[in-house]
Amino acid sequence: MAFMFRRRAWMSTTLLVALAVLAGACSTDYPNSTFNHTTDFNAANDAVWDRLLFWGTIVFVGVEAALLYVILRFRRGSAARETKPVHGDTKLEILWTAIPAVILVFIAIPTVRTIFMTQAKAAPDALQVEVVGHQWWWEFRYPELGITTANELYLPKGRTVNFALTTVDVLHSFWIPQLGGKRDLITNKTNYLWFTPNADIATDALNGFCAEYCGSSHANMKFRVYTVEPAEFERWAAHQARPAVFPVAPAVPAVPSGAGVTLQTASTAPAASDSSAPAAPVAPQLEPYWFPKEQLPSHVIPTTKLPVGLTFDESALAAGDPERGRELYSRSSCIGCHAIAGNPMSMSKVGPNLTHVATRHTIASGLYQNDAKHLALWIKNAPAMKPGSLMPTLGVGEKDPVRKTVMSAAMGGLTDAQIADIVAYLQALK
Numbered sequence: 185m186a187f188m189f190r191r192r193a194w195m196s197t198t199l200l201v202a203l204a205v206l207a208g209a210c211s212t213d214y215p216n217s218t219f220n221h222t223t224d225f226n227a228a229n230d231a232v233w234d235r236l237l238f239w240g241t242i243v244f245v246g247v248e249a250a251l252l253y254v255i256l257r258f259r260r261g262s263a264a265r266e267t268k269p270v271h272g273d274t275k276l277e278i279l280w281t282a283i284p285a286v287i288l289v290f291i292a293i294p295t296v297r298t299i300f301m302t303q304a305k306a307a308p309d310a311l312q313v314e315v316v317g318h319q320w321w322w323e324f325r326y327p328e329l330g331i332t333t334a335n336e337l338y339l340p341k342g343r344t345v346n347f348a349l350t351t352v353d354v355l356h357s358f359w360i361p362q363l364g365g366k367r368d369l370i371t372n373k374t375n376y377l378w379f380t381p382n383a384d385i386a387t388d389a390l391n392g393f394c395a396e397y398c399g400s401s402h403a404n405m406k407f408r409v410y411t412v413e414p415a416e417f418e419r420w421a422a423h424q425a426r427p428a429v430f431p432v433a434p435a436v437p438a439v440p441s442g443a444g445v446t447l448q449t450a451s452t453a454p455a456a457s458d459s460s461a462p463a464a465p466v467a468p469q470l471e472p473y474w475f476p477k478e479q480l481p482s483h484v485i486p487t488t489k490l491p492v493g494l495t496f497d498e499s500a501l502a503a504g505d506p507e508r509g510r511e512l513y514s515r516s517s518c519i520g521c522h523a524i525a526g527n528p529m530s531m532s533k534v535g536p537n538l539t540h541v542a543t544r545h546t547i548a549s550g551l552y553q554n555d556a557k558h559l560a561l562w563i564k565n566a567p568a569m570k571p572g573s574l575m576p577t578l579g580v581g582e583k584d585p586v587r588k589t590v591m592s593a594a595m596g597g598l599t600d601a602q603i604a605d606i607v608a609y610l611q612a613l614k
C-alpha cells in the first residue's frame with residue numbers, strides 16, 4: 185500500500201515537472217537568447233550548435249536503443265542469457281573506433297571553420313569601438329567619432345563593429361547574448377571581437393553583461409545596447425561628440441536665427457535661409473537622438489531594490505537648481521573623478537564620463553533608472569547602492585558601508601539640498 189502510494193506521488197511529481205518544463209518552453213519572450221540570428225557572429229555559432237545537437241541526438245538515440253535492447257534481450261530468465269565474448273574481435277573494434285572518428289570530423293570541420301571566421305581581423309571599414317572594463321562599469325569610446333560614454337552602447341544596423349577590449353583593473357568579459365561574445369578583457373592585452381548586426385533587425389534595446397567574475401559587484405556590471413538605424417546612429421554620434429549643452433538657456437548665435445541651427449532649436453528650426461545672414465558657413469547640426477524612453481522594453485528597465493534606510497528629502501529635489509549645481513559640482517570632489525566636456529573643471533577619468541549623462545536611461549551600469557531620485561541617492565551613498573562601488577559615500581551623515589566612517593560637512597559631505605542642485609545640473613546634461 186505504502187509502496188503504491190509512493191509510486192503515485194513520484195509519478196505525479198514527475199508529470200508536474202514535465203508539464204512545467206513544457207509550459208516554460210512555450211514562452212516566446214527570450215530577451216537574452218543567443219539563438220536569434222541577429223548578427224553574422226551568432227548565426228555562425230548557432231549553426232555549429234545545431235550541428236552538434238544533430239550528431240549528438242543521433243549518438244544518443246543509437247546508444248540508448250542499444251542499451252534498451254541489451255537490457256531486454258539479456259534480462260534474467262530470458263533464453264539468451266549466455267553471451268558470446270567479443271574480446272579480440274578486430275572487425276568490431278575497427279568499427280567502433282571508426283564511427284566516432286567520422287562523427288568527430290563532421291563536428292570538427294564546422295567548429296574550426298567558425299573559430300577561424302570569428303577570430304579573423306575585422307573588415308578595415310568597421311566601426312571602431314574601444315571597450316574598457318572597470319570595476320564595475322563599462323567605458324565605451326568611439327575613437328573615430330570623438331565619443332566617450334559609459335554603460336550604454338549604440339550600434340548602427342548593417343555595419344560591422346569592431347570592439348577593442350581592454351581593462352584597467354581585473355579580468356572582465358564582454359557579452360551581449362543577443363548579438364555576440366563573450367570575449368575576455370585581459371590586463372595589458374587588447375582582445376578583439378567583431379560582428380555585423382543584420383540590417384533588418386528591430387530597433388531595440390538589449391542587455392549586456394560582464395561574464396567573468398570580477399569582484400563584489402560583478403553581477404551588477406551590466407550594460408545596455410541599442411541597435412538603431414544608421415541615420416539615428418549618426419544623429420546620436422554627432423550629438424554625443426559635442427560638449428555638454430549648458431546652460432540650457434538658448435545660446436545667442438552670431439548668426440541670426442534660422443541660418444545657424446543651434447542645438448536647442450534643432451528640432452524646431454527649419455534650415456531656412458536668411459538673406460541678411462552673413463556668409464559665415466555654419467555646419468548643419470543633426471537633431472540629437474537617443475533611444476526613446478517610451479520604447480524601452482521591460483527587460484532593460486532596472487528594478488533593483490533600494491538599500492534599506494537610505495532616503496532622500498523629495499521636496500529638496502523639486503527645489504534643485506542646475507546653475508547652483510554646476511557651481512557646486514565644479515568645486516566638489518566630483519571633478520577629481522569625472523569628466524564633463526564643456527566644463528573645464530571636470531576632466532578626470534576615474535569614473536564614467538558625465539558629458540551627456542542625461543541621455544542615458546540607466547546609471548551605475550544598468551543597476552538603476554536614470555532619474556532624479558536615483559541620481560540623488562547614488563550621490564548620497566553610492567557604496568550602499570552598489571556593493572563595493574568605487575564612488576565614495578558623499579552625503580552628510582551617511583555611513584560608508586565598508587569603512588563605517590560617517591561623512592561630515594567638514595569632509596566635503598553634501599546636504600540633500602546641495603545634492604538636489606547637482607542632480608538638477610546632471611539632468612540638464614542632455
Ligand code: HEC
Nearest residue numbers: 320321334516517518521534535536547548549573574575
Ligand atoms: C573617487 C572618485 C569619485 C568621486 C569623488 C565621485 N565619483 Fe561619481 N563615480 C565614480 C565611479 C568609479 C563611478 C562608477 C561606479 C559604478 O558604476 O560602479 C561613478 C559613477 C557616477 C555616476 C553614475 C554614472 C553612470 O553613467 O553610471 C554619477 C551620476 C556620478 N558618479 C556623479 C558624481 C558626482 C555628482 C560626484 C560629486 C558629488 C561624484 N560622482 C564623485 C567615481 C567618483
Ligand SMILES: [Cu+2]
Nearest residue numbers: 356394398405
Ligand atoms: Cu566585470
